Amino acid sequence: MHELEWDSEHQAIFNWLEHPHPSCGLICARAGTGKTTTLVAAYKKLHSQGHSPLVLTFSNSGRDTFIKRCRSHFPELPPPQSYTFDGYALRVFAQHSGRSRLRPRRQRPDVLANLIDLAMNEAIGILNDSLLEDEVRIPSDSQSLAMLHQFIDDAKVSLSFNTPPFALWGELDEEEDEFDVDDALMRLGLSRQRYRLFKRFENARERLEFLAPGDAAFDLLREPEMIAKDLKQLGIRWVLVDEFHDTKPVHEQILRHMQAAGVRMLMVGDDAQDIYEWRGLTTFSAFKAWEAQSTPFGLSRSFRFGRPLDQIATRLIKPLGSPIEVRSKASHYTRPKLRKTEHEADASALLEDWQATGRSLSECAILVREADASKPIEDALFKAGIAYRMEGSRPYFLRQAALLCQALCYLASSTPIVHDSSDIDAFLALIQSPAWEISEEQISNFQKELISTDHENKPLYRLDWLPDAYAILKGLIPAPMAHLAFVRIKEEKVPLAQRLEELSEQLNLKPLVALTAPTARAAKARLHLLKTLIAELGNAGPAAYCKEGLKRRQRYQQFNKQRVVVSSVQQAKGREWAHVILPQLGDWVLRDSADAANERRHFYVAITRAREYLTLLANEQSLAQSPWLAEIGIK
Numbered sequence: 001m002h003e004l005e006w007d008s009e010h011q012a013i014f015n016w017l018e019h020p021h022p023s024c025g026l027i028c029a030r031a032g033t034g035k036t037t038t039l040v041a042a043y044k045k046l047h048s049q050g051h052s053p054l055v056l057t058f059s060n061s062g063r064d065t066f067i068k069r070c071r072s073h074f075p076e077l078p079p080p081q082s083y084t085f086d087g088y089a090l091r092v093f094a095q096h097s098g099r100s101r102l103r104p105r106r107q108r109p110d111v112l113a114n115l116i117d118l119a120m121n122e123a124i125g126i127l128n129d130s131l132l133e134d135e136v137r138i139p140s141d142s143q144s145l146a147m148l149h150q151f152i153d154d155a156k157v158s159l160s161f162n163t164p165p166f167a168l169w170g171e172l173d174e175e176e177d178e179f180d181v182d183d184a185l186m187r188l189g190l191s192r193q194r195y196r197l198f199k200r201f202e203n204a205r206e207r208l209e210f211l212a213p214g215d216a217a218f219d220l221l222r223e224p225e226m227i228a229k230d231l232k233q234l235g236i237r238w239v240l241v242d243e244f245h246d247t248k249p250v251h252e253q254i255l256r257h258m259q260a261a262g263v264r265m266l267m268v269g270d271d272a273q274d275i276y277e278w279r280g281l282t283t284f285s286a287f288k289a290w291e292a293q294s295t296p297f298g299l300s301r302s303f304r305f306g307r308p309l310d311q312i313a314t315r316l317i318k319p320l321g322s323p324i325e326v327r328s329k330a331s332h333y334t335r336p337k338l339r340k341t342e343h344e345a346d347a348s349a350l351l352e353d354w355q356a357t358g359r360s361l362s363e364c365a366i367l368v369r370e371a372d373a374s375k376p377i378e379d380a381l382f383k384a385g386i387a388y389r390m391e392g393s394r395p396y397f398l399r400q401a402a403l404l405c406q407a408l409c410y411l412a413s414s415t416p417i418v419h420d421s422s423d424i425d426a427f428l429a430l431i432q433s434p435a436w437e438i439s440e441e442q443i444s445n446f447q448k449e450l451i452s453t454d455h456e457n458k459p460l461y462r463l464d465w466l467p468d469a470y471a472i473l474k475g476l477i478p479a480p481m482a483h484l485a486f487v488r489i490k491e492e493k494v495p496l497a498q499r500l501e502e503l504s505e506q507l508n509l510k511p512l513v514a515l516t517a518p519t520a521r522a523a524k525a526r527l528h529l530l531k532t533l534i535a536e537l538g539n540a541g542p543a544a545y546c547k548e549g550l551k552r553r554q555r556y557q558q559f560n561k562q563r564v565v566v567s568s569v570q571q572a573k574g575r576e577w578a579h580v581i582l583p584q585l586g587d588w589v590l591r592d593s594a595d596a597a598n599e600r601r602h603f604y605v606a607i608t609r610a611r612e613y614l615t616l617l618a619n620e621q622s623l624a625q626s627p628w629l630a631e632i633g634i635k
């Protein structure tokens with residue numbers, strides 16, 4: 001680990017720690033300027049003064065980064081008490097009420113219903129306020145809420161999948177596509193007002209999904225006295241907050257309660273890195289909420305990357321309106337290189353060159369805009385035999401869409417193909433399709449039969465029981481199975497690709513895949529993945545497809561430690577690599593649109609992860625769609 005340098009900006013912060021007036025310090029600074037590192041140093045200083053600060057972050061990866069930095073820079077320090085806001089809330093409940101308040105949403109949706117209703121009520125309030133006088137207001141009783149949840153689900157499914165242009169609703173621009181919208185609305189029997197409601201509620205729902213991992217924090221706010229009790233009991237006088245730009249209203253309220261309990265705070269963030277804004281019905285800036293009552297600090301130069309990347313980043317975020325520039329302190333250059341190539345998903349040649357210079361693959365990362373769009377990149381790496389590691393998500397062949405295709409293989413082949421535990425996951429993924437209408441209890445019974453645990457609590461997969469499970473499934477749902485029988489009888493006559501297409505419609509797989517996606521954009525990427533995999537299965541046939549899948553799974557497990565990271569930009573926040581590669585440039589849409597600011601922030605986060613090299617891979621088409629590259633100075 002390199003030596004840390006402290007200059008006058010750092011000294012000002014360290015001095016303030018000794019005499020904190022006002023009692024809240026706020027550092028707003030750009031990427032790589034050492035925000036996390038400074039917070040770690042603050043932790044050390046406070047520790048040496050006899051304090052035991054509480055460290056709060058928004059994400060698990062943020063918490064892990066803080067702990068790792070502490071360990072590497074100051075190995076003599078005891079590990080910090082570091083939590084995400086939710087983790088903290090859960091700990092408080094466990095500590096003070098002897099009960100763990102919440103389980104993850106997927107397992108216990110019933111427990112969270114009231115919290116979701118609370119958030120939905122808030123969304124309804126905002127929506128009602130924005131309606132015109134003659135538009136119908138929505139009451140907030142429980143029956144209306146239940147209806148609204150249902151309405152959103154139905155509308156999302158029908159609008160998203162049945163009728164164009166809603167198949168593209170994530171990109172739909174109402175003004176431009178007015179004709180198409182009217183046409184589609186008429187065919188769906190929906191009024192324009194209902195469409196607008198749908199769009200607004202969809203936003204509300206995305207916000208709820210966003211709150212889902214924030215449910216525990218939400219719950220804590222209903223018993224805020226526990227916060228003061230906890231801080232007092234632990235003797236906490238200082239709270240350090242990393243990733244402050246991601247602080248959402250629910251977290252901010254927790255901080256307010258901490259402040260009211262007399263705690264001092266130091267918070268660090270970069271307002272240009274707020275890439276979760278799209279999830280909010282209203283934009284919320286934690287910086288704005290706190291700036292009036294905080295001592296402001298700055299860190300003006302990035303240690304991470306050199307020129308001209310800092311200038312490019314400044315040009316990129318300029319339209320966002322924040323006056324802080326990105327400036328570099330590093331003595332090396334970090335010059336973005338644009339590589340024109342036909343196969344813009346294929347980074348293998350670059351990585352081979354990198355290894356040929358004696359450097360390790362683990363110093364490189366390939367960042368994608370959406371985790372679900374990683375298939376072409378993974379395919380290219382596999383083909384070239386380059387070891388990689390997905391970070392923050394599973395490789396595509398273990399994601400839900402691929403598991404569903406695995407189950408389709410089983411259904412579409414005359415002899416059952418069962419290879420490994422992922423076939424059980426595939427079965428479990430399939431039976432959750434709305435088409436089967438299997439109760440939670442039946443699903444859990446299947447699960448218990450298929451996965452038990454040994455004496456050390458490790459999972460035991462009953463592969464031998466899987467054919468029986470499919471047989472029971474057939475008995476449970478006669479109607480779709482009649483279709484399956486039909487599919488098998490007609491096996492010779494109807495091409496496999498067509499049968500699979502029918503089967504996936506019959507089993508309602510598209511809504512299943514899309515409804516679990518956190519955003520419209522992710523839903524589209526997931527549907528595209530499902531479609532691609534079904535086409536591959538249709539071309540290869542079940543036996544070859546399964547064999548290929550098994551090979552990939554085995555290879556992935558065998559890859560050694562020296563691996564290039566493949567990650568979504570969201571998961572890469574707070575991280576850095578010597579060489580960052582951005583393939584598939586067409587996925588980064590910075591043209592003027594409703595989402596332009598959000599897209600700029602995503603691209604800013606991505607390019608500022610690079611220490612020494614940044615390479616963009618693009619083909620002719622992507623370049624034609626990316627006139628903004630010239631605007632920011634990447635050639």
Ligand SMILES: Nc1ncnc2c1ncn2[C@@H]1O[C@H](COP(=O)(O)OP(=O)(O)OP(=O)(O)O)[C@@H](O)[C@H]1O
Nearest residue numbers: 003004005030031032033034035036037303304574
């Ligand atoms: N005071 C310092 N002296 C030397 N190197 C530093 C110092 N502060 C940070 N660095 C180095 O600069 C890089 C970026 O630091 P850090 O991750 O703390 O920045 P950050 O502002 O939190 O970045 P981001 O906003 O992108 O997450 C790291 O490699 C870190 O070791």
